Amino acid sequence: MNLVAPESLVFWTTIIFVALLFLLKKVAWKPILGAVKEREDSINEALKSAENARKEMQNLNADNLRILKEARIERDAMLKEAREMKESIITEAKGEAQAQATKVIEQAKSAIESEKHAAIAEIKNQVAELSLKIAEKVMRSELSDKNKQIKLVEDMLQEVKL
Amino acid sequence: MVSTIKPIKIFFSAIIMLFSFVQFSNAQELGAENNGDVHHSNQEEKEFNASELINEHIGDSHDFHIADWKGHAISMPLPVILWSKNGIITFMSSKFHHDNTGEVVVEKNGEKFVKIHEQIYQINEGENAVILDNENIPTNASRPLDFSITKNVFSMLMSAIILILLFSAVARSYKKNKNAPKGIAGFLEPLVTFVRDDIAIPNIGEKKYARYMPYLLTVFFFVWINNLIGLVPFFPGSSNLTGNIVFTGVLAFITFIITTLSGNKNYWSHILMPPVPKALYPIMIPVEIIGMLTKPFALMIRLFANITAGHIIILSLVSLIFIFKTVAIAPVSAMFVLFMSVLELLVAALQAYIFTLLSALFIGQAVAEDHH
Numbered sequence: 378m379n380l381v382a383p384e385s386l387v388f389w390t391t392i393i394f395v396a397l398l399f400l401l402k403k404v405a406w407k408p409i410l411g412a413v414k415e416r417e418d419s420i421n422e423a424l425k426s427a428e429n430a431r432k433e434m435q436n437l438n439a440d441n442l443r444i445l446k447e448a449r450i451e452r453d454a455m456l457k458e459a460r461e462m463k464e465s466i467i468t469e470a471k472g473e474a475q476a477q478a479t480k481v482i483e484q485a486k487s488a489i490e491s492e493k494h495a496a497i498a499e500i501k502n503q504v505a506e507l508s509l510k511i512a513e514k515v516m517r518s519e520l521s522d523k524n525k526q527i528k529l530v531e532d533m534l535q536e537v538k539l
Numbered sequence: 540m541v542s543t544i545k546p547i548k549i550f551f552s553a554i555i556m557l558f559s560f561v562q563f564s565n566a567q568e569l570g571a572e573n574n575g576d577v578h579h580s581n582q583e584e585k586e587f588n589a590s591e592l593i594n595e596h597i598g599d600s601h602d603f604h605i606a607d608w609k610g611h612a613i614s615m616p617l618p619v620i621l622w623s624k625n626g627i628i629t630f631m632s633s634k635f636h637h638d639n640t641g642e643v644v645v646e647k648n649g650e651k652f653v654k655i656h657e658q659i660y661q662i663n664e665g666e667n668a669v670i671l672d673n674e675n676i677p678t679n680a681s682r683p684l685d686f687s688i689t690k691n692v693f694s695m696l697m698s699a700i701i702l703i704l705l706f707s708a709v710a711r712s713y714k715k716n717k718n719a720p721k722g723i724a725g726f727l728e729p730l731v732t733f734v735r736d737d738i739a740i741p742n743i744g745e746k747k748y749a750r751y752m753p754y755l756l757t758v759f760f761f762v763w764i765n766n767l768i769g770l771v772p773f774f775p776g777s778s779n780l781t782g783n784i785v786f787t788g789v790l791a792f793i794t795f796i797i798t799t800l801s802g803n804k805n806y807w808s809h810i811l812m813p814p815v816p817k818a819l820y821p822i823m824i825p826v827e828i829i830g831m832l833t834k835p836f837a838l839m840i841r842l843f844a845n846i847t848a849g850h851i852i853i854l855s856l857v858s859l860i861f862i863f864k865t866v867a868i869a870p871v872s873a874m875f876v877l878f879m880s881v882l883e884l885l886v887a888a889l890q891a892y893i894f895t896l897l898s899a900l901f902i903g904q905a906v907a908e909d910h911h
Contacts, residue, residue: 380598380599380783380784380785381598381599381600381601381657381658381685381689382599382658382659382685382686382687382689383785384684384685384686385620385685385686385687385688385689385692386599386689386691386692386783386785386786386789387785387788387789388686389686389688389692389695389696390692390695390785390786390789390790391789391793393692393695393696393699394757394761394789394790394793396699397699397702397703397757397761398753398754398757400703401702401703401706401753401756401757402753402757404703404706404707404710405703405706405707405709405710406706406731406752406753406756406757407753408710408713408714409706409709409710409713409728409731410731410735410752412710412713413728413731413732413735416717
């Protein structure tokens with residue numbers, strides 16, 4: 378092989394290569410590697426945040442489910458409570474109504490009783506009075522003649538059996 | 540897209556400029572022919588010599604040969620820069636009128652130069668023509684220091700410009716586009732990340748690789764693009780830069796310097812105080828030092844041999860047509876050349892990868908922490 382002017386090639390290769398190295402380092406490699414690194418970082422970051430979001434979503438879902446479950450339990454509890462309350466209210470109301478009714482009946486009974494007593498007493502009074510008046514009238518007529526007076530006494534005496 | 544179009548435009552205008560240059564040199568040559576320089580016409584009568592042709596193509600030269608037209612060489616002249624005893628002398632290589640025998644004497648600043656087999660000699664003072672001995676070595680001339688822009692240097696400059704345009708375009712595209720890379724960046728970024736993730740990090744280590752990334756990337760793309768330029772069979776390609784042992788030697792030497800300068804205590808202790816009985820030191824230390832030197836040497840030889848071999852095979856296949864002097868062999872030749880060229884495309888990338896990988900490996904060994 379014909380090595381033409383090896384010193385020329387050594388000289389120019391060194392100069393050109395070193396110049397190229399520094400030029401490319403400045404205008405190309407640094408910006409390119411920087412940009413690539415930056416993008417890789419941002420991609421990794423994005424993937425990580427996507428993963429985080431996914432996890433959060435999962436958590437959120439789990440939370441939602443939990444809350445839903447809790448809500449259902451609470452609703453059931455509330456319904457149960459309401460039912461119980463209704464029942465108790467009804468029972469209570471019934472009891473009270475019963476008591477009230479009993480009381481009213483009782484009162485009515487006692488009122489009736491007392492009225493009855495009063496009425497009986499009244500009737501007794503009136504009967505007594507009436508009897509007295511009748512007796513008076515009878516007496517008056519009976520005692521208007523003498524015979525009759527004697528007869529009466531006799532009757533009465535007859536009645537009294539000693 | 541604007542960012543990618545612009546460098547391409549610049550690149551093409553550069554090529555057009557080069558071609559206009561060629562036209563100019565061509566006109567000069569034609570003028571020279573009229574002045575009685577007729578050695579070209581003799582060339583066709585000469586017996587075809589494949590090894591001469593191949594040697595010429597894989598070697599370097601002072602002008603960039605493009606084609607032959609009716610027996611005249613068409614080539615782009617390149618600047619000749621000589622450092623003679625009296626200082627720096629420059630002229631265009633077209634002044635030699637493609638002469639490689641020492642017949643054309645170029646006189647500049649009172650000094651006379653001739654070109655013999657692409658080597659420029661300065662004729663001793665007081666003499667007007669070069670005298671050659673039996674082995675075509677001049678007896679009355681000496682070689683000045685030659686810093687000419689040869690075909691390989693030109694090729695190298697071109698590749699450097701292409702790399703800068705390409706990668707600065709990529710770098711600029713990131714300023715506008717923060718999303719996934721597209722266009723030219725989409726094509727080159729995987730290569731950059733390949734060098735980082737598959738060459739630098741596994742061999743040098745996550746902690747220290749960043750410092751060496753610019754070198755590894757530059758060497759990878761520089762070797763690769765020059766391998767590719769060498770595969771282009773016509774102007775401005777076809778130079779055999781990465782198949783030139785001087786070029787590969789300089790790159791290997793740079794790797795060696797980086798390796799040596801980044802060697803840590805652990806690295807040096809392995810070389811100067813290997814973990815063997817002290818009695819073996821006189822043997823082990825020289826062995827370790829030779830081992831240190833064989834690494835860049837292997838780098839140099841591997842790239843040189845691979846690329847040169849590829850060029851030689853392709854040129855030999857083409858030469859078959861001329862050796863057999865029949866056009867019937869041309870289709871066979873063309874098919875083999877096509878096959879070899881595709882293979883060489885692979886080799887071009889592979890050798891760039893291997894050069895970078897081994898550089899990274901050597902650097903990695905130099906910066907490795909002690910495992911004992």
